Amino acid sequence: MLSKFKRNKHQQHLAQLPKLSQSAADIRTLFSPAEFRQTLLEKIAGATRRICIVALYLENDDGGRAILNALYDAKRARPEMDVSICVDWHRAQRGRIGAAAAATNADWYCQLATDNPQIAxxxxxxxxNTREALGVLHLKGFVIDDAVLYSxxxxxxxxxxxxxxxxxDRYQWIQNGALAETFFNWVKTNLQAAEAVNRLDKSERPSSPEIKNETRQFRQDLRGFDYQFTPNAGNEELAVTPLVGLGKRSLLNKTIYHLMPCAEKKLTLCTPYFNMPAILVRNIxxxxxxxxxxxIIVGDKTANDFYIPEDQPFKIIGALPYLYEINLRRFLSRLQYYVSNGQLTVRLWKEGENSYHLKGIWVDDEWMMVTGNNLNPRAWxxxxxxxxxxxxxxxxxxEQRDKELALIRTHTIVVNHFRELESIADYPAKVRKLxxxxxxIRIDKLISRIL
Structure with a gap:
């Protein structure tokens, strides 16, 4: 049982976090991907001062083109507006995993820049990092004027x-000038102005090996770049704390670690890939x-974005959803006693051929974390x-929190026993063999650390 000292240590960490005052009327939860798309396009069109888009990738497909075209239209309408985009360097210069070689997203950015010479x-x-497998830009958030759309x-x-x-996924529209300013300034200062960072909308850019030394220094610098802001809220009012981090000792990781044991009644968490660091499993x-x-609400293996149906050609990447299911089955077998007595509830999300990418933490009715962190060793x-x-x-x-959680649970089933999950013997022959x-050769442990 958690001692009072330990409980107080965890609670003390949360109490000492700097906080920004937030109005409840200025937080709006969006409840579907379509509502997210519609809201993002509307807010881009209505922006007057600044737009800063930060995502792992902005894809050259119908959805991505709609967003980038909207950004060009907004800049065309208000040339003085500050509009910029940050995406992962490596991901933008390759195609999708398993897809045939084709023009990259970076090629598309260059083409649009060439086609619109008057709009920068x-x-x-x-x-x-120097290689995509060893670290990517998983930072998320869109600053539009004095608001942050986080997903x-x-x-x-x-x-x-x-x-x-x-x-x-999850989507929160948060109107808060101080929060938007904090995020915007951090991106401008620590990402866009960094020596290792180069423009992808220009064809004259260095190769990854050419900037490897700058990239290594950049990675080292990122470990020390926390958000900087002046707190203006106490612990007795609605407040938000932006967190950022790289590496296992980051403030973000420390906060996740301290947040979970603060549950007096119930902890709820979502992750698409069940592969939690041991320190978080110990918390649970x-x-x-x-x-x-x-x-715990996790995606069914068939709702994983790497899942390959049995009637399609198998690729090695298609083994990942099965590895995650093996992790979940092992976890449940250890804790079956708590599943049986009703303390531990594990839900599997599945809805048609759609996929699940939710992540987040809810502690009682008091704390909620919105994040892109998958709560896995790679994120850690x-x-x-x-x-x-x-x-x-x-x-x-x-009301918003309960509605969001109710919708997330809608397409889930509860796992009542670990044997309800398939074992390796049940998997397709090619998956089983792999x-x-x-x-x-014990490479599965290495894979679990980087995927």
């Missing part, structure tokens, strides 16, 4: 529900032993991540 919208490529989503057809399929076990409730150690922690001691956001080969 810089697209910055952020190299978080774990990137920008393409499925995240924006442009056509039939969608990838389900500690809560269960202390008699608290824990709810390799990627540049951020989040907004919302403190709601007066429960002013209860996983056993990976285990034999």
């Amino acid at each position: 919208i810089p697209v910055y490529g952020i190299p978080v 774990g989503a990137s920008l393409n057809d499925v995240y924006l529900h442009q056509h039939d399929k969608y990838r389900y 076990i500690g809560l269960l032993r202390a008699g608290k409730e824990v709810e 150690r390799l990627d540049l991540e951020n989040a907004i922690l919302i403190h709601d001691p007066l429960q002013e956001l209860t 996983i056993r080969r990976l285990r034999r």
Whole structure:
């Protein structure tokens, strides 16, 4: 059982975090990918001073083109407006995993810049590490004037529900001048002005090997770049705290670690890829032993963006959803006692051929974290991540929070026993063969650390 000292240590960390005052009327939860797309386009069209888009990628497909065209239209209408985009350097210069070689997103940015010589919208490529497998820009958030639209989503057809399929995420529109200013200034100072960062909308740019030394220094610098702002809220009012971090000792990771044990009644968390760092698993076990409730909402393996249906050609990347399911089954087998007594609830999300990308943490009715962090070893150690922690001691956001969670649960089933999940013996032959080969050479442990 958690001692009072430990409980106080965790609560003390949260109490000491700097906070920005927030009006409940100025937080609006969006409840679907289509509403996210519509709101983003509306806000871009209505912007007057600044737009800063930060995402893992902005894809050259119908959804991505709608966003970038809207940005060009907004800049054309108000040439004095500051409009910029930040995406991952490596991801922008390759195609999708498993797809045939084709023109890259960076090629598209260059073409649009060439086609619109009077309109300058810089697209910055952020190299978080020398190789994509070792760290990417997983920082999220769109600053539009004095508001932040925060989501774990990137920008393409499925995240924006442009056509039939969608990838389900979370979306919060937060009107807060101080929050927007904090995020905007941090991106301008620490990302866009960095020596390792180059424009992707210009064809004359260095190769990744040519900037490897600058990239290594940039990565080192990023570890020390926390958000800078003047706090103006206490612990007895609705407030937000922006958090950013790279590496396992970051303030963001420390806050996630301290947030979870603060649950007096219930912890709820969402992750698309069940592969939690051991330190977070220990937090969950500690809560269960202390008699608290824990709810985990994770995507079914078929709702994973790497899942390949059996009637399609198999690629190695298609083994990932099965590896995550193996992790979940092992986790549940250890904690079946708490599943059976109702303390631990695990829900699997599945809805048609759509995919699941939700992440976040809810602690009682008091704390809520919106983040792009997948709560996995990659997020914990390799990627540049951020989040907004919302403190709601007066429960002013209860209606929005309950509606969001109810919608997330809509297409879920509860796992009552670990044997309800498939074992390796049940998997397709090619998956089974690959996983056993990976285990034999022990590379599955390495994969779990970087994916």
